[in-house]
Amino acid sequence: MNVCVVLFTSDLRLHDHPPLRAALRAADEIVPLFVRDPAVDRAGFAAPNRLAFLADCLADLDRGLSERGGRLVVRTGATAAEVRAVARQAGADEVHMAAGCSAFAHDREDRLRRALEPDGRRLQVHDAVITAVPPGGITPQGSDHFAVFTPYFRRWTAEPLRTPLAAPRAVRVPPAVRSEELPARASVASVSAGLPTGGERAGRKRLTAWLSRHADAYADRHDDLAGDATSRLSPYLHFGAVSATEAVHRARARSGAGAEAFVRQLCWRDFHHQVLAARPEAAREDYRTRHDRWRHGxxxxxxxxxxxxxxxxxxxxxxxxxxxxxxxxxxxxxxxxxxxxxxxxxxxxxxxxxxxxxxxxxxxxxxxxxxxxxxxxxxxxxxxxxxxxxxxxxxxxxxxxxxxxxxxxxxxxxxxxxxxxxxxxxxxxxxxxxxxxxxxxxxxxxxxxxxxxxxxx
The missing domain is CATH 1.10.579.10 (DNA Cyclobutane Dipyrimidine Photolyase, subunit A, domain 3)
Structure with a gap:
């Protein structure tokens, strides 16, 4: 019986998930896996609000898998070591995951690939999962990335996007692969009082409601501070609970100035990802230095x-x-x-x-x-x-x-x-x-x- 591992990172959803669909095509059983890596804490990514939202996303993902006959496997430890251990336990030949754009994500992929190779296992990394257009998918002549948004937007707009994938109907998970308890939102301290509920269901519900009720006025009202006419989808996009590709397709289906303005904002997101993928040091250093003498003391x-x-x-x-x-x-x-x-x-x-x-x-x-x-x-x-x-x-x-x-x-x-x-x-x-x-x-x-x-x- 063929088995594949699907490593979830910033793509916590079942709809429009290319790594998941590829694994289901290649194997009889899959292990949907999320690793709680202490390196994320050390890198400063594990802030309370995001940990609480993440707990919601994982609970919702597990619920969706359970409805399809599966479950989410959660492990704690170094990603490469935990994925290798799960792949060995399950007898998996392949590990599928979404491509990242940060230096942290690239390092994680490299470590995982090196960990799997001695066992003869393959890592399959899929583009256009976290963004609508993959970083590096379009480039200007003579450069590895666009440094100005407007020409990027023109090329991005003309780029054909893949068709969003439906959520799978059934997921079979090897019963012998153990899982830790899922993290609970209630266990996270210092969470902002008004933090929204995370998860794919909440994100898709928000996207549908906002497109039907507010998208048409978005061009005129997105800067209205009190009116709060923005979509508030950014947390769901960040965690991949909502697909950026699907959001673009659904917005374009409405047409009109509001939908166009919303799609432009989604393009800004892709623009920044392609800059960071090409210049990972921009997370810490000036992209274009102005030789600032910032105030101190x-x-x-x-x-x-x-x-x-x-x-x-x-x-x-x-x-x-x-x-x-x-x-x-x-x-x-x-x-x-x-x-x-x-x-x-x-x-x-x-x-x-x-x-x-x-x-x-x-x-x-x-x-x-x-x-x-x-x-x-x-x-x-x-x-x-x-x-x-x-x-x-x-x-x-x-x-x-x-x-x-x-x-x-x-x-x-x-x-x-x-x-x-x-x-x-x-x-x-x-x-x-x-x-x-x-x-x-x-x-x-x-x-x-x-x-x-x-x-x-």
Missing amino acids: EEAEADLQAWREGRTGYPVVDAAMRQLAHEGWMHNRGRLLAASFLTKTLYIDWREGARHFLRLLVDGDIANNQLNWQWVAGTGTDTRPGRVLNPVLQARRYDPEGAYVHRWVPELAGVPAPAVHEPWKLTGPERAALDYPDPLVSLADGLTRFRHARGRD
Whole structure:
């Protein structure tokens, strides 16, 4: 009887899963396997919010397999050693898995391949599972990746995508292969109170509901901070509970400006993955150095801590940071404003911001988190590296009634718009009654400092 192992990583679903379907075609029985690798903890990926969401995803995956006659096998240890042990126990000839794009993922694949070869077992790595278009699937002439989004988007849009695969009807798992207990969300401490439920069912339900109710207005409303018209699918895409390929197909089937704008955002995700695959050092180092002399010392550390706590004195920035703490998620416009304020108004190293986001974001993703931070900081792929977002003007535009600020900064609940975006301008008893800090720095002074540091004055 032929047996294959399917190693799940960032692809925790049954629908549109090429490694799973390939294994089912090749074997009579399969071992659906997830390895809890301590190296993930050491690399800083195992933040509480993501561990809790992961527990939901694994429970849902196990439930889906059980409904088809199978089960999920969970092991703890070094991935290569655990996969090799399971393959030996099951008598499996092949191990199937999705290709990753980070240095960590590439190293994991190399270690696994070397571990399996002495036993005569093969590792089959499948592209276009985590992204819609695989990193390196399209390249410009003379380079291994696109460094600018617009030409990438043109090529990406013209690229034919594979047809999404249906979930399997039946899965047979060798009964002798043991499994540990699945991790439980309740066992994870320090989880954000508003963290959503993870798993493929929740993700597919969200995708279906959002496409039918909100996609048409997405082009006009995706920057509306209070309206919250974004899909909130990023955690499900990060864990692979929802297929990016299927999401593109389903959005394109609707047509219209809203669907096109949503597909463009999915393309941004693929863009960052292909940059990181080609330049893995960009997870730690400037993609394009500006020779920054980032602020350090006690004053900078105090400013950084105030930013983390949502006490900068700029309400829209503070609202975004408090949403992050409560939900483990932040509106995309809020991410841009919070990142611009830290890197350009406070002139603090983008790595500090990226590190804090990764501690809390349920969708914390090395490719998208690090490279979006670099884009905002001007050290990444932005063609206008000197742009600085003014949080007051942005708040007036994307939160004109102050509803987003009122929701997340209750100290300002009684202050109407537009004054709520500049509470430091209030005087007398109104200002004295507010338990809200003055700005850490004036926007003019912050801009002057940034331009001087970048050598633009």
